[in-house]
Amino acid sequence: MTAEYEVFKEYLRQKGLKMTSPRENVLRAFLGHEGHLSTDDILVASRKLDPAIGQATVFRTMKLLEEAGLARDASQDNGPRKYEHAYKHSHHDHLLCIRCGRVVEFYDPQIEKAQKQIFAKYGFTETGHWMELHGLCPDCARQK
Amino acid sequence: MTAEYEVFKEYLRQKGLKMTSPRENVLRAFLGHEGHLSTDDILVASRKLDPAIGQATVFRTMKLLEEAGLARDASQDNGPRKYEHAYKHSHHDHLLCIRCGRVVEFYDPQIEKAQKQIFAKYGFTETGHWMELHGLCPDCARQK
DNA sequence: GTAGGTGCAAAAGCTTTGCATTTCC
DNA sequence: GGAAATGCAAAGCTTTTGCACCTAC
Numbered sequence: 406m407t408a409e410y411e412v413f414k415e416y417l418r419q420k421g422l423k424m425t426s427p428r429e430n431v432l433r434a435f436l437g438h439e440g441h442l443s444t445d446d447i448l449v450a451s452r453k454l455d456p457a458i459g460q461a462t463v464f465r466t467m468k469l470l471e472e473a474g475l476a477r478d479a480s481q482d483n484g485p486r487k488y489e490h491a492y493k494h495s496h497h498d499h500l501l502c503i504r505c506g507r508v509v510e511f512y513d514p515q516i517e518k519a520q521k522q523i524f525a526k527y528g529f530t531e532t533g534h535w536m537e538l539h540g541l542c543p544d545c546a547r548q549k
Numbered sequence: 550m551t552a553e554y555e556v557f558k559e560y561l562r563q564k565g566l567k568m569t570s571p572r573e574n575v576l577r578a579f580l581g582h583e584g585h586l587s588t589d590d591i592l593v594a595s596r597k598l599d600p601a602i603g604q605a606t607v608f609r610t611m612k613l614l615e616e617a618g619l620a621r622d623a624s625q626d627n628g629p630r631k632y633e634h635a636y637k638h639s640h641h642d643h644l645l646c647i648r649c650g651r652v653v654e655f656y657d658p659q660i661e662k663a664q665k666q667i668f669a670k671y672g673f674t675e676t677g678h679w680m681e682l683h684g685l686c687p688d689c690a691r692q693k
Numbered sequence: 694g695t696a697g698g699t700g701c702a703a704a705a706g707c708t709t710t711g712c713a714t715t716t717c718c
Numbered sequence: 719g720g721a722a723a724t725g726c727a728a729a730g731c732t733t734t735t736g737c738a739c740c741t742a743c
Contacts, residue, residue, distance in 0.1 A: 423717050423722060444707085459725040464708065478626075483733085485707060486627055500671055509671050516663045520682060523660075527644055527653050529684035536680040538664055540673035567697060567742050588732080603700040608733065627708085629732060 409436055409475055409492050416473035430454040431466040432475070441479045441487040441508065481537065502542035509542075553580055553619050553636050560617035574598040575610040576619070585623045585631040585652065625681065646686035653686075 413432055414424045434450035435442065442450075444463055451458045467488055470476040477491035481501065498516070500509040516536070524531045557576055558568045578594035579586065586594075588607055595602045611632055614620040621635035625645065642660070644653040660680070668675045 421722090425717065425723060427724065457725075461709075461726080462724060465723085480627060482622075483624060483627070483630055500667060500673060502673070503676055509673075511667055511671070513663055513667060516660055516667075519657055519660045519663065523644060523655055523657060523682060524684055527655070528687040528690075529644060529646070529653075529682070530690045531682070531684045532647055533684075534680070534682040536678070538667060538673070538675070538678040540668055540675045540677075543672040546672075546674045565697085569698060569742065571699065601700075605701080605734075606699060609698085 407436065412492060413470065413473050413475060417469070422469075427451075427455065427458050427462045428466050428469070430458060431463055432470065435467070435470065435476065435488065436490070439490065441481075441489050443485045443487050445485065447488070498536040498538070500538045500540070502545055503539050504541055504545040507542050551580065556636060557614065557617050557619060561613070566613075571595075571599065571602050571606045572610050572613070574602060575607055576614065579611070579614065579620065579632065580634070583634065585633050587629045587631050589629065591632070642680040642682070644682045644684070646689055647683050648685055648689040651686050 410429070410432065413428070417424050417428075431447065431451045434454055435447055437450060438446070444460070444467060447467065448458070448460050448463045451463060467476060471478060471488070471491075475490070475492045476488045479487045479489040479499075481487070496517075497510040497512045500511060501507070520534055521531065554573070554576065557572070561568050561572075575591065575595045578598060579591055581594060582590070588604070588611060591611065592602070592604050592607045595607060611620060615622060615632070615635075619634070619636045620632045623631045623633040623643075625631070625643075640661075641654040641656045644655060645651070664678055665675065
């Protein structure tokens with residue numbers, strides 16, 4: 406079984422919750438795909454493992470996975486919520502092409518450092534951050 | 550009349566659209582309040598100027614104001630959409646307390662510069678960016 | 694006069710919730 | 719055995735859309 410499964414199980418145990426078959430299938434479906442997955446993508450993938458899974462279970466389970474540190478909210482704009490893997494995936498930010506939707510993930514130590522300084526400056530305790538850069542990718546800029 | 554009114558009118562003219570009384574009232578209602586306004590906040594404020602205004606008009610007008618560069622989407626998480634002033638309000642980012650909801654606006658030239666370097670590194674043409682830092686403000690951290 | 698705008702109400706999406714039934718510990 | 723979880727369907731919210739009537743240019 407995967408390390409993620411163990412992490413999830415332990416998280417549930419600590420909370421007095423149960424590891425169930427639907428939860429396991431949603432986790433496996435989520436882990437089986439990289440990138441930004443909508444809740445519907447996850448529902449479809451989960452049903453390949455168990456056709457009886459309901460969408461409410463996907464919503465409820467993804468919320469738990471987020472709390473357990475296995476998933477991270479990757480929603481953009483006001484469309485459907487999206488999740489990405491969070492376990493042992495180093496933190497990164499996103500560069501998004503507004504025309505073709507292409508997403509580049511990057512990590513910039515300089516920016517991370519500057520963000521920490523902002524937290525310190527205003528006396529805030531950091532819990533997380535979200536940065537998204539929007540632009541045209543080289544291909545789309547060329548077509549213009 | 551305000552400079553924003555002129556900007557909006559000019560934007561509409563260029564697009565072959567009309568300046569109307571409801572649009573003017575939504576603009577005035579929006580300009581009359583600082584901070585992050587939900588579409589419902591704007592509806593309520595607009596109705597103080599003209600009780601007959603419908604919410605569809607607020608949605609439609611705010612979309613126009615955004616395109617005209619007068620409003621900027623300031624939505625957080627997946628809740629209702631929020632807008633903030635954009636005209637001659639220099640760009641800034643947000644530091645948000647996850648407990649009390651307090652919002653601090655800041656501007657960090659170092660981060661802005663680093664972001665431009667990211668765009669250049671991946672060959673993207675910049676169109677905008679969104680950064681939000683989440684944490685506990687000093688008051689909430691003390692209460693723990 | 695006419696293209697465009699408005700308010701209303703209905704529809705459309707996404708997410709949450711109530712509940713009878715089932716499942717895990 | 720009993721608390722917790724599930725699937726379904728209904729409800730909730732926010733946002734969009736269709737349409738008959740109105741208005742700015």
